[in-house]
Amino acid sequence: MTSESPLADKKTRIAYNKELRAKGVPAKACGSCFAVKAFTQFNKCASKPDGRMSKCRDCHRAAMAKWNRENADRKRQWYEANAESQRAYFRRYYAENADAKREYARQWHAANPEKARAQAQRKRARKAAACVEDFTPAELFAAWEDAAIYDCYLCGLPFNEDDEVHLEHVVPISGGGTHEVANLLPAHARCNSMKHAADPLEAWQRVQRDTHGDAVAEARMRYMQAHTA
Incomplete structure (x- = not known):
């Protein structure tokens, strides 16, 4: 209209x-x-x-x-000024919420045994066909720091103190992606719930270019494609 x-x-x-x-x-x-x-x-x-x-x-x-696009320079300046606080936020968030997440998962599995079994079977089948890399949270954070990744890969905005953070396979395991550091990026929980059936790789590429420009987006794509190509 x-x-x-x-x-x-x-x-x-x-x-x-x-x-x-x-x-x-x-x-x-x-x-x-x-x-x-x-x-x-x-x-x-x-x-x-x-x-x-x-x-x-x-x-x-x-x-x-x-x-x-209109605020790319301002956002870059914010990232540079707040890099250390964002790193500290990631470490603190996962340390403080690890037990709560495990308890929520336990309660959900107890309340939904059939769904849990089906989910586990699908996960095992996907991982059996995917490349799986052993890594620690510290190694994951270090990789993000090296690539200056402190924002949500879906919306391009930084994380606030109250935000829930999800780890996302940019290329889904169901779509041939790998369970490796290079294929895992942080996302707001709200953004993750909103993306629905959208292709996550296309969403990530678009946000990176809109937010950081072609040069940074291409550098981050090379970082990820080293293991996901």
Whole structure:
């Protein structure tokens, strides 16, 4: 839709979306392109009345890419000034949350035994066909430090004190990736839950170029491709 759409008016759009919710229709009008799309086209957001962000996923990605391009220099300066605090954050986060993560996994396995067994079987099958490298958390952090990787590989933004961090196989094991240091990168938990079926390697390449420029993106690709090609 164009800006001539009646949904371009914020009050009209809010009323329209409220009416859709009242009727139980799982759709809403995007606050940027004004197109009416299914909920599946919007990222989750608990603070919104319908539990979805106001911008559709395409508009949200475009807005983030634009912000990253316009703020690339400022972000690089921030990384340089806060490199040590980011390293300390990673070490502290994993040290403080290791027990909680293990307990959550134990409770989930106890409550979902059939799913847990199926998940374990799939994981064993994938790892049997993949290259698996033994490494310690310290070796993983050291590799990230050498490559100056302190940001979320999916959105390109730094981690805050309250952020939950996920380790991601950039090339999924199910897609032929390896369980090696070079194929593991940090991601916000919220970004990981939002990527759905998007190709993670393409998402990572796009974010790196938008955030850091071609030269840094190409250097990081060479780092990863040394083991994942």
